Amino acid sequence: MKNPTTRLQTLPGADAKAPPTKSAGRQLMTLPEQIAEHIFTAIANGEYAPGDRIREEALAEQFEVSRGPVREALRILEKDAVVRILPNRGAHVTQLSIKEVDDIFEIRRTLSGAMIARLTVDEAAQLAAAMEADIRALDALALDPKGAAAYYEASFRLSRLLRESCGNERLAEILGALARQTLRYTQLGLATPARRKESARNWRTLQKAMKAGNLEAAAEAVEKLVDDSRREAVRQLEARQAGADPRGAAA
Template sequence: MMHSDAGLQAASGVKAEAPRMRARLGRQLMTLPEQIAEHIFAAIEHGEYAPGERIREEALAEQFEVSRGPVREALRILEKDSVVDIVPNRGAHVTQLAIKEVRDIFEIRRDLIGAMVRRLDRRNTSFIASIAAGVRELETLVKEPGAGDAYLAVSDRLACLLAEGAGNERLAAILGSLARQTRRYSRLGLATAARRQQSALTWRMFLKTLTAGEVGSAVAALESLIDASMQEAVRQLQAAGNVARTKDLLQ
């Protein structure tokens, strides 16, 4: 049986850069099902599974060289975050959220941002330095064509740093779950170079206002980030839906 993280990364078809949301939010070690869940999530995020597609336990167990038990538990973890739906006698399928659901989840994230930012310690120099380093990375990446994945990864890391900095584990866990639920759609929201450039400018404004003690303005900056990603994601989902309906009418 292959139980090591290195072994999981070596499995074919799995992204080595799988996001480790739980580890970043204070967990130093992940269980085997949590590791598998992260790799499945990365595959979903990168389009290896389409919305509505079935995820077969037996294939994953063979891929990761584990029994079906850890795979089943990994899928339950993803079900809690609304990444997959598990239907009795039909197995696990990738969720296909309606546009209203996407809006609702983004809005909940936005509403919780204020509670997080107000708990941040702007006098913690190492914390501020970490945020500043991430913002500089974003500003570098916007100059590079085709850097969408890298930009999203740094944005994700910054969000995790902020959640950790709030010092409230329950709030961090909720924000982590919401981030996972919206990550596929955040990717759509940052798909264009223009959107990434605007995002980097907003992150810079957040850092400037946070360090100046302008908490209300810092909250507003992060709220605008979430709103902009939501609006672009919805726009692209609507466009994709219109294309699909047009194809159906032509067939």
Template sequence: MTLQTRAGVRQLQTLPEQIAERILTSIAQGEYAPGDRIREESVAECFEVSRGPVREALRILEKDSVVCILPNRGAHVTQLSIKEVGDIFEIRRDLVGAMVRRFGRRSDDFLARIATEVGELERLARADDAGHAFLAVSHRIASLLAACSGNERLTQILASLARQTRRYAKLGLATAARRKESARTWRAMLEALEAGDADRAAAAIESLIDASRDEAIRQLQTQAIHSTTQGDTP
């Protein structure tokens, strides 16, 4: 499996970062469940690299609380947590909202790139089974916004938060209704940017993050209730 960079998105700077992104995508798509071990040798063979970059990639994901590396037991996918949802989505919401509020009028090229991605979201929102693709496009738009800030440190922080929230964002976009609502909100944000209204654009993206958080929490609560009920069944 080769590692490629999608046009229009900031190129990841190192091989370990690229591998970390691909591992995270696999986790978000359910190829690894919470508690599963991620074996260095299997990942290295998959990406046709040595185990060194894979080890570094797993350390990146450990820093972002996506995996936990245990002595003599390797890297394991962490459990999802309702408390963590509230904490990290709150931080991401505040940072992204503050960033967008500082935007001046954006270039036509930037707005055209965002418009292309929003159009793709709207197309995917009409499909019943496009959750993974919808999440990937949403992530690309968020990356474009962060890169446009011109603040490299902020871009790095937001990239870390995006990795931390990826699995929860998947839950937050689990239904077709939520994806349609999300696409409408992204469209509202784009229209605000096109009008040069940074405050309205920031309010739209804050609403987007809040809605994703609330749905992720609801999904986790439902899973917990289901798990408890199944456990009580003789």
């Protein structure tokens, strides 16, 4: 386990991989929110494993702040179920069971479909145009055996764009929290080139449906996008639990 290695004041406000803590309309983050973003980025980068303890005193020293802002940052992450704060044991990175991963992805799938379905035809067409550059990037990255990290970042940008454009701040906040909870499992679900190619096709199908104003087909496409990641993540987790090699063909 590692601590974040760069001081707070020298880092940008939020890492590209990290879903925003607050709604899209808010640009400035408080000190605890900034610290929460950096802790989350460390978790996303594998510097903390599921179940690891996050020590307040080490982070306070690292960021050159008192323990108060760090404690508040951990409460922010607890709200999104990224960490769990246990009495007399401190904060620990959440360790989800396979069933919990499956259940959270199921919720994401349902809410993502509802998010697309509530768009107007004009809003969908505008979003489809805004998505084009990242969709093209996904098409190229899906063919690159070493493109996993860049693929996930482009995919996240698209997901964030959809959330921020849905017009329902509460729905966007809930989906952002769910994205945080399933971050490493989404990455796991996109770990193989076959899965990234499938994902890129799903994104292109979604964009075409939005451009054509077919919101029903678009909602189905985004649900499939989430569900495919769910199935692959669960498959790999089950294989690991059984002690098998998870590097099989994508579901």
